[in-house]
Amino acid sequence: xxxxxxxxxxxxLVTADFTKEELTAMLNKASQIKSEVKCGNYLRPYLQGKSVxxxxxxxxxxxxxxxxxxxxxxxxxxxxxxxxDLQLGRGETVADTGRTFDCYVDGIVARVFKHTDLETMAxxxxxxxxxxxxxxxxxxxxxxxxxxIMEKLGKIEGANVAxxxxxxxxxxxxxxxxxxxxxxxxxxxxxxxxxxxxxYLSTLERLAAKGSKLTTTDDPKAAVKEADVIYTDVWVxxxxxxxxxxxxxxxxxxxxxxSLMAAAPKNxxxxxxxxxxxxxxxxxxxxxxxxxxxxxxxxxxxxAQKGIMALLF
Ligand code: CP
Ligand code: NVA
Numbered sequence: 001x002x003x004x005x006x007x008x009x010x011x012x013l014v015t016a017d018f019t020k021e022e023l024t025a026m027l028n029k030a031s032q033i034k035s036e037v038k039c040g041n042y043l044r045p046y047l048q049g050k051s052v053x054x055x056x057x058x059x060x061x062x063x064x065x066x067x068x069x070x071x072x073x074x075x076x077x078x079x080x081x082x083x084x085d086l087q088l089g090r091g092e093t094v095a096d097t098g099r100t101f102d103c104y105v106d107g108i109v110a111r112v113f114k115h116t117d118l119e120t121m122a123x124x125x126x127x128x129x130x131x132x133x134x135x136x137x138x139x140x141x142x143x144x145x146x147x148x149i150m151e152k153l154g155k156i157e158g159a160n161v162a163x164x165x166x167x168x169x170x171x172x173x174x175x176x177x178x179x180x181x182x183x184x185x186x187x188x189x190x191x192x193x194x195x196x197x198x199x200y201l202s203t204l205e206r207l208a209a210k211g212s213k214l215t216t217t218d219d220p221k222a223a224v225k226e227a228d229v230i231y232t233d234v235w236v237x238x239x240x241x242x243x244x245x246x247x248x249x250x251x252x253x254x255x256x257x258x259s260l261m262a263a264a265p266k267n268x269x270x271x272x273x274x275x276x277x278x279x280x281x282x283x284x285x286x287x288x289x290x291x292x293x294x295x296x297x298x299x300x301x302x303x304a305q306k307g308i309m310a311l312l313f
Pocket of ligand 1: 059060061062063064133141273274275
C-alpha cells in the first residue's frame, strides 16, 4: 500500500508516468467509490468547493458526460469549455490559457490534438491537468478498462490482452502501458504500416512489470489464440480523415468478427473504447454478443475518473 498523499497535485498525462502501486491505488479508489454508489452513498465530497475546467478541442460523448457527472457527484463544479468558443479559437496561446485557468479553477481536464499542448498547460498551471485524450494517449480510458478487466477476470496480473487493429492508436498505447505496468501480457496485432514505432515498443518493454510480456504480430488469429481480452478501436481516429480510405483497406483483415472470435478461447472478453464504427473494425454480432463488455467499460469511465480526481485534485 502506498501513501496516496503523494498523488495530490500530480498531472495525469500518460499512464507511463505512474508506478504499478500508484495505478493500483487509483483503481482501488475507483472500486471503493463505485461500491459506495451501489450502497446509495452517492455524493462524496472529495471536490467540495472546487471547480474543474473541462476543455474539449475534439468531439466527445463518454468523456465529456462522465467528467461532468463525476465532478458533480464528488461535490464539485464542472465547467464545460469548447476550444473554439474560448479565445484559444482566436489565437490566444495554450500557455496563456493555462495561466488563466489557474486563476479560477482547481483542476483542468483537457482533450486536445497535440499532446504537447497538454504538457504546456501542465507546465504553467499549478492545478493538476488530466488528459481526456490526445493524439498519442488516452490514459483515463486505460484506467477504466483496467477496472473492467479486473472485474471480469479477477485480476490483471497474468491476463493476456490482445489489441487488434491500429497498433499506434492512442487507446492501444495507453492500454498497453497500463496493462504491462500492472503485470498483464500485451499482444498488438496490426498491419506493419500502422504498428507503433520500435522506440516506443522498447519503452513499453521497459515499463513492464517483472514477467509481463509484449508480443507484436501482423497475424490477428495468432494474436487472439490465447487471449483473455480482445480489444479494438476505430481504424480512423479523430484528425486522420485524410488517410481514411487507405487505413480502412489496409486494416480490413484485422476486423474483429465471428471468425476471429472463433480462433480465441470461448470465454474471452471483447472490449472497445467506443465510439465503434460497426461493420468496420467490429461486426454487430461481436459487439452485441455475450462476450462483449463495452457498456461496462463505458460505465467504468465514470468510476475510474472519480478515483483519479479524488486522489489528484
Ligand atoms: N471512449 C471515449 O473516449 O469516448 P468519447 O470520444 O465519446 O469521449
Ligand atoms: N482512437 C480514437 C479514440 C476515440 C475515443 C480517436 O482518437 O479518435
